[in-house]
Amino acid sequence: MIEVRGLSRTFQAPQGEVNAVRGVDFTVAAGEIVGFLGPNGAGKTTTMRMLTTLLRPTSGTAVIAGHDLLGDPVGVRRRIGYVAQGGGANPAESVVNELMLQARLYGLSKSEARSRIAVLAGRLGLDGLEGRLVSSLSGGQRRRLDIALGLVHQPPLIFLDEPSTGLDPTSRNNLWDHIRKLRDELGATVFLSTHYLDEADALCDRILIMDRGTILVEDSPEELKGRVSGDTVTVEVAPEGVAAATAVVERLPSARSVIPGGNTIRFRTEHSSRTMVDVMHALESSAVDIVSIQVDRPSLDDVFLALTGQPTEELHAAAAAPAGA
């Protein structure tokens, strides 16, 4: 459904050239839900904008839903839906008019459009907001409208740029259900970027991790987690004990990648039960009081940290920032 070869984009900026995307290759099969992860500035939005015909590649090729990206951009546009980070709804229009206009632009009859809008409004929590002006919606309501606008014509291929940023947990879950239904009931293919690793884990068949314009890995969430060996141990202590506890843990031969936080010390180990006993003994003899100890199997956060060297707290902070920030 998506076949990308050697796709690049260079921007000319006052401080020099920015190689935002550096010759990426990947494919997405029909019916897959693929997640696009990466730190800020990795090149995700630039890639999405190229694949949705909004930005011309500097070099490379792609075939999108059977149409050549450069040779037949109109054909590509007809077959895709794109929900951009900032959205594109007209603030002066009503919710229902925006949805109707979009549906009619894609050739739906009035009655088809009405029934699609009713289903989408129900699934995305827009019920009761149809008559409201777009400008009067809350941030989360507006995000749900943006998503509905990208989906109303039921495209076979859907691009979603950070779709759940700004949504509350219930709306996120509803969105995930809707995306799964689009795939399971209509066979849609979904390509989405996200800063939430739990979202990628819960929703995606496959994940591409991008950093500095290149794709570092692509695999299923399970396979990616399998690449990180060992467990993560988190020891919670009083804030004033963190420095002493970090020094103690760093001396243990079985603890690696030790990261102190506000009142925790996190590290990785191959032998979590043995190491926990060692940690408890060592901290006890150093008179550091332990509040709690927790052992976790590898998560996508660990994969991300191992690959990009960036803790996912930064991703979460980026995701919490207003859309377009």
Ligand SMILES: Nc1ncnc2c1ncn2[C@@H]1O[C@H](COP(=O)(O)OP(=O)(O)OP(=O)(O)O)[C@@H](O)[C@H]1O
């Ligand atoms: N129009 C532009 N002119 C100059 N540089 C740009 C332009 N658009 C993007 N860039 C640069 O290209 C790089 C990739 O940006 P992009 O928006 O694709 O990253 P991203 O992975 O989507 O980041 P985020 O997670 O913050 O949305 C960044 O260094 C960015 O500053």
